[in-house]
Amino acid sequence: MTSSIPDFTQELSSQHVMDIIENLSSHATRKTGTSGCNSSAYYIQSWLQNNTSSTVSLQYFSYESEVSMNVLASVGDIGPRIIICAHYDSISYSEVAPGANDDASGIAAALEAFRLLSNHSSELNYQIIFAAFAGEEQALLGSRIFVQKLLLEQQPIMAVINIDTVGYGFFQSLYSNLASLWLADILMEGAFSFQLPCVKSIIGYPENSAGDHQSFWNVNIPAVLIYEHGPQYPFFHGEQDTIDKVNFDLVKQAALISSIGIYLLNSRGSISISPILMFFVMLPTITLAGVFFFISTKKL
Ligand SMILES: [Zn+2]
Numbered sequence: 001m002t003s004s005i006p007d008f009t010q011e012l013s014s015q016h017v018m019d020i021i022e023n024l025s026s027h028a029t030r031k032t033g034t035s036g037c038n039s040s041a042y043y044i045q046s047w048l049q050n051n052t053s054s055t056v057s058l059q060y061f062s063y064e065s066e067v068s069m070n071v072l073a074s075v076g077d078i079g080p081r082i083i084i085c086a087h088y089d090s091i092s093y094s095e096v097a098p099g100a101n102d103d104a105s106g107i108a109a110a111l112e113a114f115r116l117l118s119n120h121s122s123e124l125n126y127q128i129i130f131a132a133f134a135g136e137e138q139a140l141l142g143s144r145i146f147v148q149k150l151l152l153e154q155q156p157i158m159a160v161i162n163i164d165t166v167g168y169g170f171f172q173s174l175y176s177n178l179a180s181l182w183l184a185d186i187l188m189e190g191a192f193s194f195q196l197p198c199v200k201s202i203i204g205y206p207e208n209s210a211g212d213h214q215s216f217w218n219v220n221i222p223a224v225l226i227y228e229h230g231p232q233y234p235f236f237h238g239e240q241d242t243i244d245k246v247n248f249d250l251v252k253q254a255a256l257i258s259s260i261g262i263y264l265l266n267s268r269g270s271i272s273i274s275p276i277l278m279f280f281v282m283l284p285t286i287t288l289a290g291v292f293f294f295i296s297t298k299k300l
Contacts, residue, residue, distance in 0.1 A: 005190070005193070006116075006120055008194075008263075009194060012112060012116060012252055012256060013112065013115075016111070016112050017109070017112055020104065020111055021108050021248075024100075025098040025099060025243050027040060027098070029096060029098075029099075030090040030099055031089060031090060031137075032066075032134045032135045032138055033063045037088070038067070044071045044111070048111070051111075052114065053075065054073040054075045056072070057071075057073070058071060059071075061142065063134075068089075068134045069134060070133050070142045070145070070146050071131070071132040072132075073114065074127055074128065075114075075121040075128050077127060079126060079156075080156045081129055081155055081158060082157075082158050082262050082265060083157065083161070083216075084110050084113055084114055084129070084161050084258055084262065085130070085132070085133060085161070086106030086212075087103050087106065087107075087132070087133040087134070087143070087164065087212055088134060089133070089136055089138075091137035092237050093237060093238060098241055098242050098243070100242050100243045101167045101245055101246050102233070102241055105167035105251045106165060106254070107163075108251050109163045109166055109254035109255040112252075112255040113163075113255040113259040117259055117262055124263075125266055126158060126265075126266060131143075136211070136212055137237075140211075143215035143216075146215070147215045147218075157216075158222070158265070159180075159223070159224075159265060160213065160216045160221055160222065160224070161187070161223070161224055162211060162226070163226045163254050164212070164225060164226070166226060166227065166250055166251055167245070167248070167250050167251050168230065168245060168246070168247060169228035169229050169230025169233070169247075169250065170197075170228075171230075171253065172196075172198040172227070172229055173199050173200070173227050173229040174187055174188060174225070174226060174257075175201050175203050175225040176202055176224045177223075179217075179222060180222040180223055183222045183224050186261055187226075187257055187258075187261035189264065190263070191256075191257045191260065194256060196253050198226075198253075198257060211225055211227075226257060233245075
C-alpha cells in the first residue's frame with residue numbers, strides 16, 4: 001500500500017453501497033423524465049447533503065417536454081477540477097427497468113468514493129466534482145448538457161472518472177482513449193498498490209452511445225470509464241437487472257479504485273508524453289484492446 005494514501009478500504013461503507021442500490025432499483029423505472037427518475041435525483045441530492053460536506057445543486061434540462069436533472073456536488077476550492085460521475089437513469093425494453101447494475105451500481109460507487117474524498121478534502125489540491133447524470137440512455141443527453149455548461153465556466157478540468165455497470169463479472173476494467181492513457185495508468189497504479197485487480201483497455205471513438213465518458217472525450221477532456229470485466233451482463237436494459245444480480249464487492253472495488261486514483265492524482269498531476277511516443281509504447285496494448293473491443297462492443 002502507498003503510505004501517503006489514506007486506507008480507504010477501512011473507511012468505505014458496505015452498508016452505503018447496498019442501501020443506494022436498493023433504493024434506486026426499487027423504482028419500477030428510472031427512465032429519464034419519469035417520476036421514478038426524478039425521485040431518484042432527490043434521493044441522491046439528500047444522500048449527498050446527509051453524508052458529505054459538499055455543496056449540492058440540481059442542473060435542470062428538458063427531455064420530451066418533461067423536466068429532468070443532473071445532480072451535482074463539489075468539495076474543495078475553485079481550481080483545477082477532477083470529476084467523478086455515473087448515470088442514474090435506466091431503460092429497458094418494457095416499462096420495468098430496475099437498472100440495478102446499469103447503473104445504480106455506478107452511482108453507489110461514485111457516491112461512496114466522493115464521500116471518502118470529501119472526508120479528506122483538506123488534503124486535496126483540486127476541486128472534486130460529483131455528477132449523477134440523467135439522459136445517458138438518450139444519447140448522453142445529461143452529460144452533454146453538463147459539459148457544455150462546464151466549458152462556459154472556463155475552469156481547467158484535469159480528469160474525469162465515469163463509473164458505469166460495475167457489479168457483475170470478475171473485476172474492473174479501465175477504458176480510456178489514447179489521450180487519457182496517463183489517467184488510466186495512475187488509476188491502475190493506485191489499484192495495484194491496494195491489491196485491487198483491474199485491467200486497462202483502449203477504445204476508439206464511436207457515436208454518442210458508449211457512455212458518459214464520451215461526452216468528455218468529444219471536447220478533449222481526459223476521461224476513463226470503469227466498467228466490469230468478464231462475461232457480458234445478460235440482463236442489460238431488461239426487467240431482470242435487479243439487485244440480486246449485483247456483486248457488492250465489485251461495486252466497492254470500483255469505489256476504491258476511483259477514490260484511491262483521485263487521491264494519487266492529487267500528488268502527481270497529469271503526465272505529458274508525446275502522443276507519437278505513447279502510440280509506439282502502447283502498440284501491443286492497442287492491438288490487444290482493439291481485438292477485445294470488436295469482440296465486446298456494447299451499449300451501456
Ligand atoms: Zn449504463
